[in-house]
Amino acid sequence: MRFGPGLLVTAAFIGPGTITTASVAGANFGFALIWTLLFSVIATILLQSMAARLGVATGQDLAQALRAHIKTPYLKALATFLVISAIGVGSAAYEAGNLSGASMGLVGIFPEIGAQIWTPLIAICSALLLYSGKHKVVENALILLVILMSLVFISTLIMAAPPLSKVVAGFIPSMPSGSLTTVLALIGTTIVPYNLFLHSGVLAAQDHSKSDKDTIMKQTNLDTGLSITLGGVITLAILSTASVAFYGTDAGKISAANMAVQLEPLLGEAAHYFFAIGLFAAGLTSAITAPLAGAYAVCGMLGWKNEMSNTRFKSVAITILVFGALVASLGLDPVAVIIFAQAANGLLLPIITAYLVWLVNQKAVMGKYTNSTLLNLIILPVLLLIFSLSCYKLTGLLF
Template sequence: MRLGPGLLVTAAFIGPGTITTASVAGANFGFALLWTLLFSVLATILLQSMAARLGVATGQDLAQALRAHIDTPLFKALAAFLVISAIGIGSAAYEAGNFSGASMGLIAILPQINAQLWTPLIAFFSAILLYSGKHKLVENALILLVMLMSLVFISTLVMAAPAIHEILAGFIPSIPKSSITTVLALVGTTIVPYNLFLHSGVLAARHDSNSDKRKLIKQTNLDTSLSITLGGVITLAILSTASVAFFGTDAGKISAANMAMQLEPLLGGAAHYFFAIGLFSAGLTSAITAPLAGAYAVCGMLGWSNDMANIRFKLVALVILVFGGVVASLGLDPVAVIIFAQAANGLLLPIVTTYLIWLVNQQTVMGAYTNSTLLNLITLPVLLLIFGLSGYKLISLIF
């Protein structure tokens, strides 16, 4: 089989935010929260497999399926508002962080070049890829970046050489004092609502009514499992490296921006460049996939084409990209916009997940490819966690 759509999801969720969250988790709590990462990866595989199966079985992405199968006008209007605002605007808000992360990586590698040049150059490169409308070109570029990112972060893990028994102990569930926010952040940075639109959209765009759907679904499930597991290994590598380097020390505030420099005493001068390359790759992959996800969501809800070569699809993706590029280039503080995006996504995630599970259980939608009873039972605790996570996130943002 050939890996592909699943790696786009990996490219999307391993961004500067994931690097920061995993670094903070390792620095503050050692290996104690690895069980959270394991749960998040398994839950993501479960949900993304459903979204992918929807695209394969119906030829519709998640947004198109919502538009087609919600009959009540009020609920359809509410779904459209939530998807367009939370996914569209949310993708644009996070795009600024993606550009900033990629720029930080390049600044660390080439400090002699004017730092203000990097964001426009990264935005320009991303725009060319997206405007090409060539799915294969975009996919190959992202796969290359994911492979580079994997090599970099797994290499830093090998250099850090954590004790295997300490890693294994981290998979035993525990919640250290003051860790609940980090637990929720690890889950939230892995289970991302816009990736459900991205994954279903990519596969829906490839839909062929004459294909062997059952065989294709099996291939897609394997692709999803392997790709997202790779993303989990990358996050594990970042968390473990931070744990070895900083846990139990007074290293101060850890972030994606300063971790590369602070790793030098442990890993030597090469660590600075290794981590910076990884940060650049993570920022760039997310900078390309966020506009894609937003375009699938917005175009699907508005009844527009989900073909990457379609001019409306391109324009929506470019608007999201340009917004993020402008915020990052001007040095504006995107905190207020990101808080809105987090609040909207906190509201959207349980709703979208519930609708997704509802859709993949409808024979009128999925035909012979509905969820099994066992799969629904496995999904129930994941759904409960998502409702709890979203409720906590919204309450914390309000109060």
Template sequence: MPKFKISIGPAALVAAAFIGPGTVTMATKAGASFGFSLLWALLFSIIATMILKEMTARLGVVGQKGLGEAIRELIKNPVIKAFSILLVVSAIIIGNAAYEGGNIAGATLGIQAVWDYSELVGFDFTAIIIGLVAFVILWTGSYRFIEKALIGVVILMSIAFLVTFFMTKPDWGDLFTGLFVPSLPDGSTLTVIALIGTTVVPYNLFLHSSSAKKKWHTPEELPEAKRDIYIAIPFGGLISIAIVSTAASAFFGSQLEINNAADMAKSIEPAFGNLAKYMIAVGFFAAGISSAITAPLASAYALTGLLNIPEDLKSFKFRAVWIAILVFGVVAASLGLKPISVIWFAQVANGLLLPIIVIFLLWAMNQSFLGDYRNNWWKNLLGLIVVVVSIILGGKSLLAAFELL
């Protein structure tokens, strides 16, 4: 009898990464502000993530290339190559810098939920401490062991939200209507962009292709890579849907403003009573630290591939990339801005940058080096649908921001 082997693959780590403070925050605010009506955006995001991750798996496993490496190698015209690399590098730096600020701000929310010492010392140095923790882990290269422990804590938080989801007794009719009937209530466009941005995180496309390349090396292993995707991503999406639904049942119509983790703790009080505050605190801190490590690392892998720098974790150039992203995140989280606002901006930035990265991925997936594993017409069509939806929503949000819509 063949042995059943359980292993955590790249998609499982990606799924754990997107159940971070951004997902918890945006999902809670979406449910509190718009009820069940934006669940369709999460369903779209889950399907889009699986479509794109299937492509990055083929790119990594069959082509043995990361997305950044593929972009650099396949563009021959030096002018077009320089412009494309500049565009993608800018997108990664802007998106991940904002995302890192949200990660660190989210971790600070966890600490502040149980201990707000800023009034005692006159200065909130939480972001600096979190930044230093992430720095030490990345510098030593031992982040993998700690990340697995943090994923375990995030899973515990996820179980809490699933339990709470059933205890709040959601209206199943409204839930399924929200899942399968798209709608855009007034003022919801940017929230939709944020929900997509927190699930289909652009930097994860680089991270997943590079991770798949390292874990699997032959086309025969592709089914295992796909199995990893089709189990891990829907599970992560289910948690996001549960958080939105819980907030919709607990907060929608109450006019309660969500400003910190203590506010969010009220959504799981039915399940945990006074422990709710501590569950949220541990979950937010774990999710924030895990994502604070992943985002700079993914930036480093993406930019080293684009700029033809060896993927050596201890090289000066590799370290310089993740240090820059980490420092920006600490600064952004320390400016006195509301953490919720920083997290929200990060998710919107991810949603706006998504179509740029996906267009490059689709282009790479149609190249001859993949042989029979190139995209067929329907996979290209699915990818283009993701691009078009992202562009339409992003364009509408920009028009709204400039008061043109």
């Protein structure tokens, strides 16, 4: 067994935003919200495995499947608008944070060189990797970065040595006062809609016509489960480390940018460098996967070829990367774009997940690879939570 496309999902959702959210959760509520992380990982495995199965069974990614199976013209136009707004524009808006996070990590290691130097250098390296159009090169680079990130954050957790009894107790559901927003943020930073497009797109691009699809499905399910579980372990390590270091103290505002420095009193100078390397790896992996996800979504909805070597595909990915680099390098405020993208995401997420579940239940689409009744019963509460999360997000943006 080797890690494959599932690890791209881990690379995508473990970014500076996840590090910040997990750090805040641990600093403010200790180990009490670990159960939220467990739920999020299980829900993500279920949804991503369905998206991956769609790509293998049909040779279409989620965007292409949407375009092919929505027959009503105005509904197709609405779906195209929402996907491009939420995934394409959203990826561009969040790219600034990814690049900034990666550069903050390098500033933590090499403080004599400022972020204004690191950000464009990271953007150029990411652009060259994406423009190569070589799927295996990109995938292998991301796998190495995720392995590095895993080693860093798990090592930091071992250095922090959280009490095992408290970690285990965190798996029992509880809602400390004032924790609702953090609970929803932990779920929202793990269940990411653009990962459904990314995962299905990578697998759809592979030629499975001469392969035993039953074997491919088993390998894909194992890869998805292991990869996303690894992402959950990384997030757990960050949350637990923040809990040991900051819960019950007057640590001030915790963020991905300052957590590395604030760990020094507890774990020593080595922890600062460990966390800075992890932040760099997390920012860089997300900086590469966000343009990829945006390109799969935009090209699929517009009927363009979804191949990394295709000129249009590369142009969309590079445009997303350049926008993020400009915002990060010039200090521009992407808040308006992010709010627009979040609103579109709030509308898109329940629609896209419900449509995905509908697609993988259609024998005309999936053949013998449709969902089982048991899987549909398990996924139902996940869909209900996604709907509630989207309503909460939209309410917060509009009022």
